[in-house]
Amino acid sequence: MLLTACTGPAHLETRNGYVVDHRHVAPSHNSRVRHLVLHYTDSSEADSLATLTGPHVSTHYVLPLPTHQHHGDPLVYQLVDESRRAWHAGASAWKGHPSINDTSIGIEIVNGGPDRPFNEVERLLETDPATVIHWAPYPEAQIETLIALMHDIIDRHGIHPTDVVAHSDIAPNRKIDPGPAFPWKRLYEAGIGVWPEDDAVARYRAAFENCPPQLETLQHALQAWGYPLRVTGELDRRTAVVLRAFQMRFRPTDYRGLPDAESAAILWALLDKYHPETLQRLQYPIRRQGQGACR
Template identity: 35%
Template sequence: MKRLSGVVAILMLVLIAGCTSTPVRNPLAQWHGSPNHEPRRARIIVLHHTAMDSAEGALRTLQTRNAGGPVSSHYLIGDDGRRYQLVADDARAWHAGSSRWSGIGDLNSYSIGIELDNDGREPFSEPQIQSLLVLLADLTGRLGIQPHLVVGHGDVAPTLKDDPSVWFPWQRLAQAGFGLWPREVLGTPPVGFDPWLALRVVGYDLRDPEAALVAFHRHFRGNEARTWQPGDAEILHDLQLQLMDMPAVPGP
């Protein structure tokens, strides 16, 4: 009887070990596993556009490699709204590259990457945005990611990337509760207000100030102006006030 009990115990340990090694898969998306990942935990969501002609082509790239080496993301959303998961939520996908937000580098270790099937030269489809909103609600709720920490690849890597392009509807996401967006009524910044300091408070890396300013304009103004524009200070002042009213974000 003791020998039988020992065998049962061993079998249970094997089963438990098998369960703990199984990737966490989201039932909201089809699993298309990619080997390009490492363990980690997420605190921010980074949005991309694929800059390719089809979701199928993007899937192949995200499961293999491109000219610069292996790449992956946690999710891909097709133009038709279909969701694919390539990397488990608790694994480190290779999507953000050299990036920085709010003073934190190596964002691959702390982010969820979502690729959107879009070539960067056209509006994003309604089914795709609706599907993205469903996924964002799931991820922020289930993983405890603060809803305002949804940013673009161009925001976190302003010298290298411009996705998800000026066509992306950031205001639409904010209306659904995701990302940061200025309120309709903007106050007047106080005397001595420093827009560069506010840009840093929002999260932008100022090692290349012009690139950071372009990324800000792309996200919040729908253009890629390289110099300060009328209304920028009011927007940054409002974003800064919103962040000051939020609870502290846990460290990585």
């Protein structure tokens, strides 16, 4: 009785200068979180934690290499509460929504990234994309922990599969993480994110090898999928880096940022599966039988 008198009813919360009554709860609300963004740290665990707990950048979670455990369970660092806005995405956009920091949870995965500095990688990707770049692998145990973490976040916030994105998806002009070594298909097989159907890819590839979509149409399709891209009808730098981000994720064996039938087929198969309504707005030229050019 004395304890109850001291603390007051459980539904009342005393704050500085007022009291909040929690008895009336509105059911009509949802999470502000719409996106889940994956990054790699491109540095060691110690350096990553030092940077991400500094004054300039942050993230909600850091996933270390699979060496830390607590009573047999893998350890994950949480640096920012999910209700708070972490500074991990920077200038970014997805599906027409800018400032992805405002609506996202960020996960930084401890991974060494490419075998050379970022500026050199950027230069090579733009000037000599055939150069072989070696990327640090993601250990299976680390991915298993990531899958558990992502399932937890996705279930609590109701994040749509198409809004599970790479940093390179939402900021393709300046970011390449988590890179082509990241196992997106492995996540899809675990029930996370998106992946095209093989038969749909084969069907569209057969059509596009005879008559590929015009570049303007391809730009419209990339924009419809979610990329921040302006339709110009030209293979400008922005289009090349968006294609590179798309290929790193869905066709990591060749991510030169050049348009080709296979990349277009993967993109159309994804739209067919997840955004079929957009295909009605996308027109691409069809080759007439016996003619040598598309109409």
